[in-house]
Amino acid sequence: MIHVLEPGPQTTVQDLGRPGHLRYGIPPSGPIDRAAFVVANRLVGNADGAAGLECTVMGPRLAIETPCAIAVTGAEMPVTVNGAEAPAWTTLVLKPGDVVKLGVARAGVRAYVAFSGGLDVPSVLGSRATYLRGRLGGLGGRALRKEDRLTLFPAPTPPIRRASAAAIVDLTVPPEIRAVLGPQADRFTDDGIAALLGGEYEMLPQSDRMGARLRGPRIAHARGHDIISDGIALGSIQVPGDGQPIALLVDRQSTGGYTKIATIGSFDIGRLGQVKPGQRLRFRAIDLAEAHRLLRHWQASQTDVLEEAT
Amino acid sequence: MAVNTRVRALEFLVQQKAVPGVIETVPTFRSLLVYYDPLVVGYDALCEALAELAAQAEHVSLPPPRVVELPCCYEDPELGIDLAPAAERLGLPPAELARVHAGAEYLVYFIGFTPGLPYMSGMPERIMLPRLETPRTKVPPGSVGIGGIQCCIYSVESPGGYWILGRTPLRLYDPDAAEPILLRPGDHVRFRAIDRREYDTIASAVAARTFTPVIG
Numbered sequence: 001m002i003h004v005l006e007p008g009p010q011t012t013v014q015d016l017g018r019p020g021h022l023r024y025g026i027p028p029s030g031p032i033d034r035a036a037f038v039v040a041n042r043l044v045g046n047a048d049g050a051a052g053l054e055c056t057v058m059g060p061r062l063a064i065e066t067p068c069a070i071a072v073t074g075a076e077m078p079v080t081v082n083g084a085e086a087p088a089w090t091t092l093v094l095k096p097g098d099v100v101k102l103g104v105a106r107a108g109v110r111a112y113v114a115f116s117g118g119l120d121v122p123s124v125l126g127s128r129a130t131y132l133r134g135r136l137g138g139l140g141g142r143a144l145r146k147e148d149r150l151t152l153f154p155a156p157t158p159p160i161r162r163a164s165a166a167a168i169v170d171l172t173v174p175p176e177i178r179a180v181l182g183p184q185a186d187r188f189t190d191d192g193i194a195a196l197l198g199g200e201y202e203m204l205p206q207s208d209r210m211g212a213r214l215r216g217p218r219i220a221h222a223r224g225h226d227i228i229s230d231g232i233a234l235g236s237i238q239v240p241g242d243g244q245p246i247a248l249l250v251d252r253q254s255t256g257g258y259t260k261i262a263t264i265g266s267f268d269i270g271r272l273g274q275v276k277p278g279q280r281l282r283f284r285a286i287d288l289a290e291a292h293r294l295l296r297h298w299q300a301s302q303t304d305v306l307e308e309a310t
Numbered sequence: 311m312a313v314n315t316r317v318r319a320l321e322f323l324v325q326q327k328a329v330p331g332v333i334e335t336v337p338t339f340r341s342l343l344v345y346y347d348p349l350v351v352g353y354d355a356l357c358e359a360l361a362e363l364a365a366q367a368e369h370v371s372l373p374p375p376r377v378v379e380l381p382c383c384y385e386d387p388e389l390g391i392d393l394a395p396a397a398e399r400l401g402l403p404p405a406e407l408a409r410v411h412a413g414a415e416y417l418v419y420f421i422g423f424t425p426g427l428p429y430m431s432g433m434p435e436r437i438m439l440p441r442l443e444t445p446r447t448k449v450p451p452g453s454v455g456i457g458g459i460q461c462c463i464y465s466v467e468s469p470g471g472y473w474i475l476g477r478t479p480l481r482l483y484d485p486d487a488a489e490p491i492l493l494r495p496g497d498h499v500r501f502r503a504i505d506r507r508e509y510d511t512i513a514s515a516v517a518a519r520t521f522t523p524v525i526g
Contacts (some may be wrong), residue, residue: 019345022336024491025465025483125490134425134466135483229422231336231343231431255338256424283398292348299349309327 002068002115002150005099008059013119013138013150014112016049018127022231022254029129029137030250032209032273033110035298036074039167039305040114043071043091044143045158049119049127053144055111059102060144064094069116069158076171090309098109106152108171108274116156131251133210160309167305174200174280175271179237179262180291185229188239188260192220196237196261197285201245205277209251211238212272214281218243219261228256235272236266237283247272265291267298311431313340314419318496319367320360329359337420337495339429353428375417375498380463382454382501383390383509384408384476389453392473396439396456410437411454411475412501418493426465426483426491430499433461445471452477454501476501479513480523492523 014037017030031037031054038048046052050141053060072079072088079086080101087091087109092099102111121128121139130138139148185193199217207213225241232238234246238258247264249272262285266274275281286294318338324335324344331351336343346356359425360442384390385408397404416432433456447457453464455472462472465482478501482492493499504512515521 020334021491021493022334022343022345025421025423027426028493124485133483134483136425136490140483219398219456228339230341231422233343233345253423254336255420288353292353295348 001065002067002152003063004060004146004148004150005063007144007146007148008055008058008060008145010056010216011060011144012054012057012130012132013051013121013128013144014054014130015051015118015128017129017250018125018137021125025250025254026125026134026136027131027254029127029131029209031110031112033074033112033270035167035270035302036110036157037112037114037165038302039089040071040073041118042306043073043089043161044069044114044116045155046116046118050114051151052082052114052119054114055102055113057109058104059111059113061099061101064098064100065096067095067157068151068152068155069093070100070104071114072102073114074111075105075164077105077111081161083084087162088123089126089168091158091160091162093157093160093178098204104275107276109276110273112225115152116158117153120151120153127169133251161306162309163305164307166301169271169274171274174282175268175275176284177264177268177272178286178291178294179235179264179268181285182260183263184259185261187222187224187227188298189220190221192222192243193261195219196283199286200280200282202280203275203277206295207277207301211249212247212275214245214247216244217229219245221259225259226257227259229255230254232260233263234266235269236260237262249273265294267294299310311417314431315372316364316367317342319370319372320364321361321495322372323367323370324360327363329356329363331356336422338422339419344446358518372388372496376494377498377526378493379526380478380480380490380504381504381512382412382476383506384412385503386506386509389477389509390475391453391504392442396473396475399439400437402437407437408475408503410434411456411461412503414485418495418497418499420495421491421493424464424466424468424483426493428429428463428482428497428499430461431459433459439473441471442473443515445469449474449480450477450488452479452481454478477509479509479516480521481516487519507508
């Protein structure tokens with residue numbers, strides 16, 4: 001068992017999500033920074049889809065009551081075990097009585113904690129991921145609370161390993177987010193598209209797992225901002241009447257009636273989700289062939305991410 | 311309506327043929343969003359396969375629709391918040407507006423926006439109204455609203471711009487149920503007008519999980 005001493009501002013149980021229910025209005029959920037989540041699971045010897053925690057801005061304080069291994073990845077939150085600094089991106093073997101704490105993120109927004117065996121919460125519609133707005137999955141559809149107890153599936157102690165340097169992304173620099181124009185790019189003026197691709201956009205604090213709200217150069221519409229409602233993809237960049245983009249994420253609404261200027265490649269969703277409020281980013285347009293090439297490259301880069309710890 | 315039928319027919323064919331690489335689909339009024347894995351099927355090959363199915367979608371006969379009966383309380387202004395003002399705007403007695411609304415059969419074009427929220431057509435022309443000028447910030451789940459040619463039912467508490475004529479005690483989205491979503495694209499919906507007493511009785515049965523919706 002894991003005893004939650006302090007939950008952190010928004011810590012949720014996530015696995016790789018529940019695809020297949022968008023036609024009923026239920027989003028896939030799952031970790032926003034999928035690559036970091038997967039590395040955490042591999043470091044503790046889990047399958048990629050085992051349930052772990054997504055911590056937002058600041059992590060929880062957890063008392064360990066069962067021998068287990070954990071790994072912390074994603075946002076750079078200082079990790080301590082019994083008050084002593086401990087490394088992230090590394091297998092940490094813990095014993096009953098240990099207290100783990102994740103502090104405030106120095107870089108990035110979302111950190112992941114994987115536990116050997118994975119968190120044992122009920123599977124809802126085939127997934128343990130939490131969908132907060134829909135009160136579905138995870139721990140009763142909600143974020144962690146003080147005094148919660150989390151159960152782990154039994155698992156052997158994994159070997160101690162660490163993530164290779166290539167798997168750890170520098171979250172301190174403003175990223176370039178790559179997107180394919182469309183499906184409604186024709187509903188924007190040339191200047192509007194140039195604004196999206198030329199300007200810097202700042203992440204706003206209202207951003208959440210549903211969407212990243214951005215502020216920057218106004219994106220002008222050519223013929224109004226409303227369309228007949230259609231489906232919204234992961235990474236769709238919606239532009240309402242105020243000309244400010246909203247990138248839709250894993251807990252997005254399934255359909256909507258605002259024009260969508262571009263779609264961010266799924267390989268850059270995790271990086272977008274690690275941009276802190278106030279931090280800036282830029283967009284770059286790529287074509288579909290390049291997007292698919294980058295996706296293949298991104299997936300291949302995840303095959304060999306661990307090395308023996310020295 | 312013809313376009314939406316073709317959208318749902320295309321989705322049906324995509325499911326039937328289990329097109330390789332397709333992950334999931336989202337039907338809307340006049341388009342079908344197809345999620346696919348580009349590492350399994352290329353964009354051009356998928357478009358070709360879908361174009362072929364779209365041509366067949368004209369002629370395919372969809373499985374017979376389910377008919378779902380939704381009890382709805384119109385008479386209590388606490389539930390049918392906008393029944394009286396909407397009726398006044400239409401120049402009808404409130405009871406007549408409720409009767410006309412409940413007398414029609416609605417078709418679920420698609421489910422979207424929030425979990426389980428149906429976008430429905432079938433509104434009688436004489437009760438069509440433009441949406442509210444100022445949307446409400448909070449509409450309770452189960453609220454049955456009209457606006458333009460649409461009728462919708464709020465599935466979770468959310469902001470909304472429809473005129474609320476009544477409320478159903480059924481849950482269109484119930485995260486704790488084995489099947490959280492009540493309605494599906496293509497369903498036919500009939501409203502049955504109930505009084506406040508029956509509303510409360512059904513609401514209690516729904517909460518106790520002893521109520522079975524009437525689905526034909």
